[in-house]
Amino acid sequence: MSDPKNDNDTKRSKKREKIMQSALKVFSRKGYSPAALDEVAREASIAKGTLYLYFQDKEDLFSGTILYVMDKLAERMQKNISDTMDPIETMKTLAYEELDFFAKNSEFFGLIHTVMSGNLLGNHRSLLKTINERRFELIEYLKRLITEAKKTGQIKSDIETVDIVYAFIGMIESSIDQMHFIDGTCTAHDRSQSDIKMDIGRKVDTILCILLDGVRTDRRRN
Amino acid sequence: MSDPKNDNDTKRSKKREKIMQSALKVFSRKGYSPAALDEVAREASIAKGTLYLYFQDKEDLFSGTILYVMDKLAERMQKNISDTMDPIETMKTLAYEELDFFAKNSEFFGLIHTVMSGNLLGNHRSLLKTINERRFELIEYLKRLITEAKKTGQIKSDIETVDIVYAFIGMIESSIDQMHFIDGTCTAHDRSQSDIKMDIGRKVDTILCILLDGVRTDRRRN
Amino acid sequence: MSDPKNDNDTKRSKKREKIMQSALKVFSRKGYSPAALDEVAREASIAKGTLYLYFQDKEDLFSGTILYVMDKLAERMQKNISDTMDPIETMKTLAYEELDFFAKNSEFFGLIHTVMSGNLLGNHRSLLKTINERRFELIEYLKRLITEAKKTGQIKSDIETVDIVYAFIGMIESSIDQMHFIDGTCTAHDRSQSDIKMDIGRKVDTILCILLDGVRTDRRRN
Amino acid sequence: MSDPKNDNDTKRSKKREKIMQSALKVFSRKGYSPAALDEVAREASIAKGTLYLYFQDKEDLFSGTILYVMDKLAERMQKNISDTMDPIETMKTLAYEELDFFAKNSEFFGLIHTVMSGNLLGNHRSLLKTINERRFELIEYLKRLITEAKKTGQIKSDIETVDIVYAFIGMIESSIDQMHFIDGTCTAHDRSQSDIKMDIGRKVDTILCILLDGVRTDRRRN
DNA sequence: TATGAATGAGCTTTCATTCAT
DNA sequence: CATGAATGAAAGCTCATTCAT
Numbered sequence: 056m057s058d059p060k061n062d063n064d065t066k067r068s069k070k071r072e073k074i075m076q077s078a079l080k081v082f083s084r085k086g087y088s089p090a091a092l093d094e095v096a097r098e099a100s101i102a103k104g105t106l107y108l109y110f111q112d113k114e115d116l117f118s119g120t121i122l123y124v125m126d127k128l129a130e131r132m133q134k135n136i137s138d139t140m141d142p143i144e145t146m147k148t149l150a151y152e153e154l155d156f157f158a159k160n161s162e163f164f165g166l167i168h169t170v171m172s173g174n175l176l177g178n179h180r181s182l183l184k185t186i187n188e189r190r191f192e193l194i195e196y197l198k199r200l201i202t203e204a205k206k207t208g209q210i211k212s213d214i215e216t217v218d219i220v221y222a223f224i225g226m227i228e229s230s231i232d233q234m235h236f237i238d239g240t241c242t243a244h245d246r247s248q249s250d251i252k253m254d255i256g257r258k259v260d261t262i263l264c265i266l267l268d269g270v271r272t273d274r275r276r277n
Numbered sequence: 278m279s280d281p282k283n284d285n286d287t288k289r290s291k292k293r294e295k296i297m298q299s300a301l302k303v304f305s306r307k308g309y310s311p312a313a314l315d316e317v318a319r320e321a322s323i324a325k326g327t328l329y330l331y332f333q334d335k336e337d338l339f340s341g342t343i344l345y346v347m348d349k350l351a352e353r354m355q356k357n358i359s360d361t362m363d364p365i366e367t368m369k370t371l372a373y374e375e376l377d378f379f380a381k382n383s384e385f386f387g388l389i390h391t392v393m394s395g396n397l398l399g400n401h402r403s404l405l406k407t408i409n410e411r412r413f414e415l416i417e418y419l420k421r422l423i424t425e426a427k428k429t430g431q432i433k434s435d436i437e438t439v440d441i442v443y444a445f446i447g448m449i450e451s452s453i454d455q456m457h458f459i460d461g462t463c464t465a466h467d468r469s470q471s472d473i474k475m476d477i478g479r480k481v482d483t484i485l486c487i488l489l490d491g492v493r494t495d496r497r498r499n
Numbered sequence: 500m501s502d503p504k505n506d507n508d509t510k511r512s513k514k515r516e517k518i519m520q521s522a523l524k525v526f527s528r529k530g531y532s533p534a535a536l537d538e539v540a541r542e543a544s545i546a547k548g549t550l551y552l553y554f555q556d557k558e559d560l561f562s563g564t565i566l567y568v569m570d571k572l573a574e575r576m577q578k579n580i581s582d583t584m585d586p587i588e589t590m591k592t593l594a595y596e597e598l599d600f601f602a603k604n605s606e607f608f609g610l611i612h613t614v615m616s617g618n619l620l621g622n623h624r625s626l627l628k629t630i631n632e633r634r635f636e637l638i639e640y641l642k643r644l645i646t647e648a649k650k651t652g653q654i655k656s657d658i659e660t661v662d663i664v665y666a667f668i669g670m671i672e673s674s675i676d677q678m679h680f681i682d683g684t685c686t687a688h689d690r691s692q693s694d695i696k697m698d699i700g701r702k703v704d705t706i707l708c709i710l711l712d713g714v715r716t717d718r719r720r721n
Numbered sequence: 722m723s724d725p726k727n728d729n730d731t732k733r734s735k736k737r738e739k740i741m742q743s744a745l746k747v748f749s750r751k752g753y754s755p756a757a758l759d760e761v762a763r764e765a766s767i768a769k770g771t772l773y774l775y776f777q778d779k780e781d782l783f784s785g786t787i788l789y790v791m792d793k794l795a796e797r798m799q800k801n802i803s804d805t806m807d808p809i810e811t812m813k814t815l816a817y818e819e820l821d822f823f824a825k826n827s828e829f830f831g832l833i834h835t836v837m838s839g840n841l842l843g844n845h846r847s848l849l850k851t852i853n854e855r856r857f858e859l860i861e862y863l864k865r866l867i868t869e870a871k872k873t874g875q876i877k878s879d880i881e882t883v884d885i886v887y888a889f890i891g892m893i894e895s896s897i898d899q900m901h902f903i904d905g906t907c908t909a910h911d912r913s914q915s916d917i918k919m920d921i922g923r924k925v926d927t928i929l930c931i932l933l934d935g936v937r938t939d940r941r942r943n
Numbered sequence: 944t945a946t947g948a949a950t951g952a953g954c955t956t957t958c959a960t961t962c963a964t
Numbered sequence: 965c966a967t968g969a970a971t972g973a974a975a976g977c978t979c980a981t982t983c984a985t
Contacts, residue, residue, distance in 0.1 A: 067969095089309030092955065104957080115956065165393075172308055172390035210492050215978045218483045219492050225451025230441045261440045269491035270432050270441050314980065324946040326982080337981060527957080532754030536959065546967040557959060615834040633813050652934050662927045669895025673887045699792050707885045713935035714876050732947095758976065768950045770978080779976065950982080961984080 070110050073120075074099045083162035087117055106263050118182040121170060124163050125189060128156050142204040143263065146197070150227050150259045155233045158255060164235050171275045194220055219266075220222045293331050293341075294320045297390070300342040305384035308391050309339055343392060347386050347411060350378050362425040363486065372449050372481045379453045380477060388458050403498040416442055432489075441488075448484045515563075516672050518543045523543035528625075530613050531561055562626040565614060568607050569633060571602050584669060586648040587707065590641070594671050601675045608679050623672045638664055657692040670706045735773050737785075740765050745788045749828035752835050753783055784848040787836060790829050791855060794822050808870040809929065812863070816925045818892050822898045824921060830901050860886055885932075892928045 077099035079260055081090045092113060096103040110116040130151045157164055170186060197220040204210040210219070235252075303312045314335060318325040326438040332338040334339035354374045358367055377384055392408060419442040432441070521542035536557060540547040554560040572625045576596045582587055601608055614630060630712070641664045648654040678698075726893075743765035747756045758779060762769040776782040798818045802811055824831055836852060863886045870876040876885070 086310070088954095091953085091966070093953095094346075102378070103955090105970055107956070167394040168390045172387050172393075208494055211494050214358070214483065214487065214492055219487065221451045221454070221455050222448045222484065222487045222492075225447035225454075226444045229447025229450065230984065232447075233443050257438075262434065262444065265436065265441065265444045265488065265491065267491045267493040269487065269489045269490040270436055270444075272430055272433050313978085318947095325980090326946055326948095327944085329981075330944070526983070532752070532756070535957085540968095541884065547959090548967055549962070549965085609837075612834045615831075652938055656937050658927065658931065658936055662924075663798040663931065665895045665899050666892045666928065666931045666936075669891035669893070669898075670888045671891070672895065673891025676889050676891075701883075705880065706888065708878065708886065709888045710931065711935045711937040713931065713933045714880055714888075715933040716874055716877050757974085759974095767974090771949055773977070775949070795958065946983100946985080948982105948984095951981100952978105952980100955976090956980080957975085958973100959971100961969105962967100963969095964967080 062273060067109075070101075072123070074101070074106060074109055074116070075120045075204050077124045078116050078264055079124060079162055079166070081166045082117060082120060082169065088184070092116075114179060114182075115207070119186075121166060121182060123184070127160075127244065128153070129189070131156060142207075143209060143267070145200055146223065147259055147263055149197075150223075150262055151255060152277070154230055154234070154255045154258060161235060163229065166213055193270065194224075197223065199230040223262075224267065230262065286479075288332075290322075294345070296323070296328065296331055296338070296402065297342045297345045301346060301384060301388070304342060304391070305387050306340060306462055308387070314338075335386075340407075343404060344407060346388075347408070350375070351411070353378060364422040364429070365431060365489070368427060368445065369481055369485055371419075371446075372484055373477060375449055376452055376456070376477045380456060383457060385454065390422050415420050416446075419440065419445065445488055448488065452484065509554075513547075516567070518545070518550065518553055518560070519564045519567045521608060522560050526561060526564060526613070527609050528689070530609070562629075565610065565626060566612075568604065569630070572647070573612075573633070575600060580694070586644040587653060587711070588668065589644055589667075590667065591703055591707055593641075594667075594706055595699060597671055598674055598678070598699045598702060602678060605679060636669075641667065655657060667706075669708055670710065672700050674706065702716060730912075733775075734838065738789070740767070740775055740782070742783050743791045745790065745828055745832070748783060748786060748835065749831045758782075774934050780845060780848075784845070784851075787832060787848060788851065789830070790826065790854070793826075794819070795821060795855070804918070808866040808873070809875060809933070811866055812889065813925055813929055815863075816889075816928055817921060820891055820900070820921045820924060821895055824900060825842045827901060855937065860890075863889065889928075889932055892932065896928065 062264055078090075078095045080098055081095045084090075085094075092103055095116070096106055099106075108117065110119055117136070132149055135148050135152055140148070170183070194217075198216050198250045201210060201219050205212050205216070297316070300317050302310075302320055304316045306312075307316075314328055317338070319327055328338065332341055354371055357374055362370070377436055392404070416439075417497050420438050422440050423432060423438045427434050427438070518539070522534075522539045524542055528534075530536075536547055539560070540550055545713045550560065554563055560698055576593055576599055579592050582591070614626070638661075642660050645660045645663050649656050649660070694706060740761070744756075744761045746764055747761045750756075751760075758769055758772055762772055763770075772782065776785055798815055801814050801818055806814070834849070860883075864882050866881045867876060867885050871882070906909070910923050
């Protein structure tokens with residue numbers, strides 16, 4: 056019953072993944088240029104040459120790794136979101152998933168900055184393009200959510216949709232930064248999982264609370 | 278009348294600055310590792326060896342350059358802020374200054390990500406420490422502003438001060454991102470200065486508007 | 500009736516030959532070092548590892564291939580020459596066969612130079628030795644022909660036999676070069692077979708004409 | 722009085738030459754691909770990186786070295802030839818210079834075969850083109866000599882000029898081969914200079930003797 | 944002080960060879 | 965016998981750093 060062709064494909068795929076996980080660690084620790092493929096190979100417990108059986112070159116490994124992680128994030132987001140959800144509930148879920156993802160994949164944090172920093176050689180261009188396309192898609196999706204919320208009267212119409220989107224994204228990313236830089240040191244490794252989960256739930260609530268109602272004292276309530 | 282000691286010091290200082298400005302350009306274009314000191318020297322119209330008369334090594338040059346630019350930003354912020362100002366007005370000014378600074382020094386944008394990305398060799402640690410100290414100071418300062426605003430009743434007490442601070446910072450940084458990545462391409466070079474200035478003013482207003490009052494439709498007003 | 504042992508030997512021999520033909524193509528295109536065994540294997544439609552079942556290593560494959568081709572040339576020469584032939588007629592035949600062979604196996608042309616160039620690792624020595632032995636044999640054979648022709652009075656005695664031999668060989672090799680480098684480009688691929696055959700006949704005639712009678716105007720004839 | 726600019730240029734030029742001489746040795750011993758720049762550097766008593774201050778890359782070093790040697794040969798030929806010379810005397814001189822050159826620069830012998838073998842990667846093309854141009858020039862020059870000799874009645878008109886040219890070149894190259902491969906081993910190192918010089922003179926005479934009058938017994942003389 | 948030629952460690956990449964299947 | 969994934973030595977090349985001038 057076993058299909059040897061498929062078996063091989065699976066094995067190859069698993070190994071590719073193993074390599075990308077190792078690459079993720081090394082690229083996260085060192086950034087792109089200073090990361091040595093020697094180290095990636097050692098981390099993956101394979102020979103240096105083997106890398107080249109799975110990836111064309113260093114850049115291909117880098118791109119592959121980035122996209123692999125981003126796919127995992129996108130997948131998780133899509134799994135937890137349905138079209139029937141309330142826009143604001145959807146935003147809450149998105150925020151939660153992203154925060155949770157970065158909490159659990161803190162290695163990925165540095166990589167994002169590496170990508171954003173633009174220290175990308177010529178051929179990285181295609182990666183950058185892909186990343187921007189994804190970012191653009193996310194922004195467009197958020198715009199649609201906000202627009203819908205405006206229609207249903209949940210959100211004010213006198214603030215530009217795009218500004219709301221960027222405010223929302225900024226608040227999420229700031230929370231991720233906060234998680235990673237605590238007391239001036241890069242941590243977030245030494246707390247219990249439940250602590251983090253609670254934290255994230257609270258964080259998301261706070262973000263939406265501020266986004267929706269602001270921080271100004273509500274004088275009218277009195 | 279002229280003090281030869283001071284003259285020399287001034288000359289040396291000017292040259293250091295020239296080098297850092299050249300370094301800023303190159304590091305911005307290439308990132309840390311791929312930046313070649315050859316290119317910095319060429320840009321500064323000096324010999325490569327001369328760099329080592331002003332900086333200990335590449336990392337020192339990088340740190341120096343980063344801190345030099347951050348000092349310029351801090352200086353500008355301090356110049357435009359006085360202790361007698363209203364907390365919220367102060368926050369507005371801070372936001373404006375930061376956005377304006379990054380608009381005018383767009384090269385610096387990538388560098389910040391480079392620093393954050395952690396492509397930092399051992400000795401970069403001290404730079405990272407300094408940067409985090411500055412960040413910590415800024416955060417503490419913002420905390421004091423928020424606390425004061427809470428005391429004067431301008432800001433609700435039931436949201437944690439630190440959360441407000443991070444929301445604020447996130448929204449500013451997101452705006453900076455937005456300025457630099459427009460339509461998926463890194464631009465912000467091709468608009469008139471007045472356009473940008475207006476934009477920034479509007480941006481800051483929107484950020485504070487959202488932060489203070491939120492985006493939710495105000496049902497109570499009716 | 501079939502002898503399984505012999506059948507296997509034949510099969511093995513055929514495969515060896517197939518491999519050498521593929522190797523000939525690749526070595527001709529690339530030379531020794533830059534030729535990749537991957538490519539040889541692909542060309543021969545076998546797995547890379549299989550090469551090592553037929554040849555000890557790359558050098559063995561190279562030597563084997565060279566000698567295989569040289570054997571084919573020697574075989575052809577021997578087939579067309581008999582002991583009863585006139586020495587000069589024999590030389591004509593040798594020249595014709597060699598020119599014809601290189602015209603038909605132009606890939607082999609570069610290989611000869613590769614061998615001569617000495618890009619030969621340690622173990623190539625044995626190949627070089629074999630080739631020199633063959634060359635030596637050819638030279639000795641030609642010496643005998645010339646000596647015989649001297650005896651029969653066809654050739655002057657006052658020119659050293661060995662000098663005549665080298666002159667003859669040089670003229671042949673030069674003609675081969677000429678065939679391969681025409682107008683500064685390496686061609687000899689784009690002419691009809693009959694054109695080439697005629698050419699070769701004429702070439703051989705010219706070579707022997709010059710070798711025998713020289714190019715000087717014959718004043719005595721008048 | 723000393724011009725520092727010129728001094729530097731001279732120094733640089735001398736070093737370039739030193740490197741090319743070292744490269745000549747290594748490329749001659751190993752051929753192109755197997756030659757390690759490490760070894761060239763060691764031979765020239767410089768660091769590997771220094772090579773790259775004088776040559777763009779390995780191919781540039783190779784091309785430079787080849788052309789450098791060919792220039793030296795061409796220079797010598799031109800110095801010893803004048804327009805007023807008899808065509809046949811000129812050919813004699815050319816032959817002598819070439820044989821003498823290869824006798825004195827026996828390292829260059831292997832290199833020529835390396836170049837001819839065509840194991841030349843993409844960018845070698847420009848070298849190959851240059852070499853073919855030079856070869857073409859030499860051939861054209863010889864054609865003019867032969868044509869002139871035909872006009873003055875020294876050389877028969879019924880043999881094609883180009884065939885005479887190739888016969889002449891082939892005989893010279895064959896003599897060079899003969900010098901380098903004696904008794905199946907590559908030698909020519911272990912004979913006195915005067916022996917060689919005499920040898921070369923005799924060689925050239927023999928070549929021209931054969932080329933002009935052939936080897937056939939002159940029956941008409943009797 | 945300023946120079947820039949020289950250095951050599953360290954990187955990416957290739958590929959002949961092996962060996963478990 | 966045949967396979968081809970895995971290996972790791974070896975090579976070309978870059979560039980931060982030094983130092984004689």
